[in-house]
Amino acid sequence: MRSGPAGVAIIGAGVISSHYLRHLSDFPDTRVLGVADLDTGRAAAAAREYGVPVSGDVDTILALPEVEIVVNLTIPAAHASVAMAALRAGKHVYGEKPLTLDLVEGEKLLAEANTRGLLVGNAPDTFLGAGIQSAVRALRAGLIGTPIAATAMMQNLGPESWHPSPEFLYQRGAGPLFDIGPYYLTALVAMLGPACQVAATTRRTGTHRVIGSGPKAGTSFKVEVPTHVTALIDFAEGPTASSTFSFDSPLRRTMIEITGTEGTLSVPDPNTFAGPLSIRGARDDDWRELPVEGTTAGRGLGVLDMARSLRSGTPHRASGALALHVLETMTAIIESAERGEFLPIRTEVPPGDPLPEAWDPYAPTLH
Structure with a gap:
């Protein structure tokens, strides 16, 4: 070694x-x-x-x-x-x-x-950052009781307004589901455990888009994948999630909320490494922030x-096992939309331990 x-x-x-x-x-x-x-x-x-x-x-x-x-x-x-x-x-x-x-x-x-x-x-x-890791610890500590359901959403008008070469983001293996979906689905699996079945609908808004910035600004390119995806995801441990991934919305939104028997957890944007992380209990009048502990290195x-x-x-x-599980989930979402039925998820991923709160990327451990 x-x-x-x-x-x-x-x-x-x-x-x-x-x-x-x-x-x-x-x-x-x-x-x-x-x-x-x-x-x-x-x-x-x-x-x-x-x-x-x-x-x-x-x-x-x-x-x-x-x-x-x-x-x-x-x-x-x-x-x-x-x-x-x-x-x-x-x-x-x-x-x-x-x-x-x-x-x-x-x-x-x-x-x-x-x-x-x-x-x-x-x-x-990103799920190793302080934000999602603190959410994992909060759920395992039972702060909202038993998780029942989650709502996940990512919507905007797509990357062509700022990316100088966005064509590949509208080809097979990308689009809002395969490009941004992994952040949300990986975070959901980290918090709720593996998925077991999905059902979905999709749509593609337009066959071409136009690059909005950089040396190729004004260039039209082909859209090959769905640009709006809505999916229901059941998890093996009981919770269910409704999720939306869209490059069609003028309203930019990113969110994950997890509802439990004793409250709701508002989870940080899973495309970032930090907070905020908020909770609202069944008897609370408003949200209150929870401590976010861990690394935000990037x-x-x-x-x-x-x-x-x-x-x-x-x-x-x-x-790789986690990535394969997320890949199967995304693949099943597309296939479910095409077939109009629930599809099972067969890959398994072992539960991972959260990073220790004191895990420091800048403290040398390998000598």
């Missing part, structure tokens, strides 16, 4: 990579050793900005013997192939969401990792938790 900080490499130097590079370069338990991209010039620029010693193409980065974890930040269509190449090079893999485009690919990926004794992790890791927490797990032999939390 290796010791000391875990060697990490980034594949995909797009918009989200700066968040990972900044945090993983700052965490003392991870060392960023390489950056790869199809555009090797872009990889080189990212490497220079963050002091990463090696840049180049994927093969160059996978050949680095010191790299233990590959962070796969490619577009969704490339998630499976890049992750599989990393596993076959003997690297653990942590990827952006979704895990893969479909369930069969995801199952093959986890089977390959299991055969090779390697770990797979996956975004989002993207990369899942990679760090994996790195520490590699050294300690303990399970990591943003796991």
